[in-house]
Amino acid sequence: MAKKISLLDCTLRDGGYVNNWNFGNRTLTSVFNRLxxxxxxxxxxxxxxxxxxxxxxxxxxxxxxxxxxxFSKTSEKKxxxxxxxxxxxxxxxxVQPKDETRIDGIRLIFKKENMHNAVAFGKKIMSKxxxxxxxxxxxxxxxxxxxxxxxxxxxxxxxxxxxxxDTYGLMHKEQMFHYFExxxxxxxxxxxxxxxSHNNFQLAYSNTIEMLNLKTERDLIVDGTLYxxxxxxxxxxxxxxxxxxxxxxxxxxDVGLILEAIDADILPIYKKYYWGYGLHFYISxxxxxxxxxxxxxxxxxxxxxxxxxxxxxxxxxxxxxxxNKEHIEGLYRNYLLGTVSDAAQIKALSNELKxxxxxxxxxxxxxxxxxxxxxxxxxxxxxxVMSVNFIPEGIKVDYIFIRSAKRYGLMPNIDPKIKTIAxxxxxxxxxxxxxxxxxxxxxxxxxxxxxxxxxxILNLLKTFGVDSVSLAGFxxxxxxxxxxxxxxxxxxxxxxxxxxxxxETHAEKIKxxxxxxxxxxxxxxxxxx
Numbered sequence: 011m012a013k014k015i016s017l018l019d020c021t022l023r024d025g026g027y028v029n030n031w032n033f034g035n036r037t038l039t040s041v042f043n044r045l046x047x048x049x050x051x052x053x054x055x056x057x058x059x060x061x062x063x064x065x066x067x068x069x070x071x072x073x074x075x076x077x078x079x080x081f082s083k084t085s086e087k088k089x090x091x092x093x094x095x096x097x098x099x100x101x102x103x104x105v106q107p108k109d110e111t112r113i114d115g116i117r118l119i120f121k122k123e124n125m126h127n128a129v130a131f132g133k134k135i136m137s138k139x140x141x142x143x144x145x146x147x148x149x150x151x152x153x154x155x156x157x158x159x160x161x162x163x164x165x166x167x168x169x170x171x172x173x174x175x176d177t178y179g180l181m182h183k184e185q186m187f188h189y190f191e192x193x194x195x196x197x198x199x200x201x202x203x204x205x206x207s208h209n210n211f212q213l214a215y216s217n218t219i220e221m222l223n224l225k226t227e228r229d230l231i232v233d234g235t236l237y238x239x240x241x242x243x244x245x246x247x248x249x250x251x252x253x254x255x256x257x258x259x260x261x262x263x264d265v266g267l268i269l270e271a272i273d274a275d276i277l278p279i280y281k282k283y284y285w286g287y288g289l290h291f292y293i294s295x296x297x298x299x300x301x302x303x304x305x306x307x308x309x310x311x312x313x314x315x316x317x318x319x320x321x322x323x324x325x326x327x328x329x330x331x332x333x334n335k336e337h338i339e340g341l342y343r344n345y346l347l348g349t350v351s352d353a354a355q356i357k358a359l360s361n362e363l364k365x366x367x368x369x370x371x372x373x374x375x376x377x378x379x380x381x382x383x384x385x386x387x388x389x390x391x392x393x394x395v396m397s398v399n400f401i402p403e404g405i406k407v408d409y410i411f412i413r414s415a416k417r418y419g420l421m422p423n424i425d426p427k428i429k430t431i432a433x434x435x436x437x438x439x440x441x442x443x444x445x446x447x448x449x450x451x452x453x454x455x456x457x458x459x460x461x462x463x464x465x466x467i468l469n470l471l472k473t474f475g476v477d478s479v480s481l482a483g484f485x486x487x488x489x490x491x492x493x494x495x496x497x498x499x500x501x502x503x504x505x506x507x508x509x510x511x512x513x514e515t516h517a518e519k520i521k522x523x524x525x526x527x528x529x530x531x532x533x534x535x536x537x538x539x
Contacts, residue, residue, distance in 0.1 A: 108139030115141030179210030204231035364475030374485030486536025
């Protein structure tokens with residue numbers, strides 16, 4: 011059994027990823043005071059980052075004195091107080107001597123490629139009088155040789171502690187055991203070993219308990235945050251760890267005070283900014299990759315979660331834990347392009363549509379608002395009616411063009427009388443599509459991939475020999491997001507500045523298409539010049 015077990019709460023630091031470290035001075039003071047009185051041995055109060063301006067309401071400050079000032083109204087400290095530095099973001103000149111601050115120690119996080127530089131920087135921190143904690147970020151990127159090399163460097167300076175940091179919540183207990191045993195065997199006996207977990211696999215709490223059960227004579231430090239508040243899927247909850255340590259290790263934490271901190275200070279933040287286990291965090295961890303890859307692919311608005319999972323599985327090992335936009339864009343393109351021979355299908359569609367008027371029906375709210383006008387037009391002109399990524403209620407369509415896997419998944423059973431046209435990135439559910447169009451047809455002459463569905467379908471119609479198109483339900487985007495779609499269950503984009511640019515781009519594209527084909531709007535549209 012460990013000689014000493016310490017509970018470290020890092021709500022005010024790791025929790026800051028949720029609210030941009032803007033807790034407000036009253037809240038950060040209240041959280042600190044309750045944790046300090048609860049008996050928690052170590053409290054991490056925030057980041058030191060020289061790029062940040064001083065702001066008394068935040069827990070990320072430019073220097074050690076600034077962070078101390080933010081906590082000037084707190085009660086006399088009983089807990090050890092730590093700050094964190096992300097290696098490379100805070101020079102040693104911003105770390106004033108310990109005697110000039112309220113900070114007892116500094117945790118230094120660093121990636122594997124920076125470990126030797128970080129150890130050297132850590133030695134400078136120690137010379138300022140601080141206890142030093144070296145945090146092995148993305149521990150799963152270290153192989154055994156790296157760990158041995160790291161331990162040799164660490165033993166030369168003997169910091170207060172070293173921590174296993176499972177940044178993306180990738181580890182199951184067997185992996186954690188392996189890293190712990192390597193560190194326990196090789197580190198000087200005076201160095202504590204810590205564990206900082208994330209909850210992508212719902213294992214943060216259970217893995218921490220398993221770590222505490224390991225046989226060692228070394229001091230241990232376990233990290234938690236109030237209510238699990240933290241980056242991505244969140245952390246092991248401090249209240250659960252305190253309860254477990256009380257029940258099994260003879261600790262005497264005042265869990266009631268910890269619960270008061272959650273109720274008074276953390277739940278109001280939780281109601282505004284959700285954190286915790288989620289599907290996107292799960293699939294990023296499942297594929298052992300940076301969660302930004304999931305966000306990037308999700309923002310395409312064209313992929314099902316299954317397709318995203320498939321693409322993530324193709325990320326090269328060297329790019330997994332460091333987001334590379336060019337790499338993921340290349341994988342996205344390759345997935346969409348696939349291999350499909352569509353010449354015969356293009357010819358068949360051309361024979362069906364050439365010389366006909368085509369009515370395209372989009373997903374805008376005007377489809378339901380102007381349904382009488384749309385029906386009257388169909389009765390009078392008898393066009394080929396093609397809906398795009400959805401089936402409109404009350405309007406008989408001849409074709410449905412499917413380019414979004416997410417929208418396709420929301421569709422009810424498609425009437426077999428409606429002919430389906432899908433791009434090659436869509437996997438059919440049940441019956442095969444009538445026509446499959448290779449995604450290579452959506453590449454411009456300059457090699458750019460077309461992402462806008464209206465531009466894609468107009469290009470295809472031009473290929474089919476269609477020279478007259480009417481548009482309904484292509485409304486453009488307004489600031490009231492829920493007013494943009496005929497179906498309120500469709501994804502709502504939250505970046506209005508981005509949508510305004512789309513309005514301008516689409517309007518320009520329509521002008522270009524009008525040089526080669528007749529285009530008229532049956533319903534209101536911000537795309538019409």
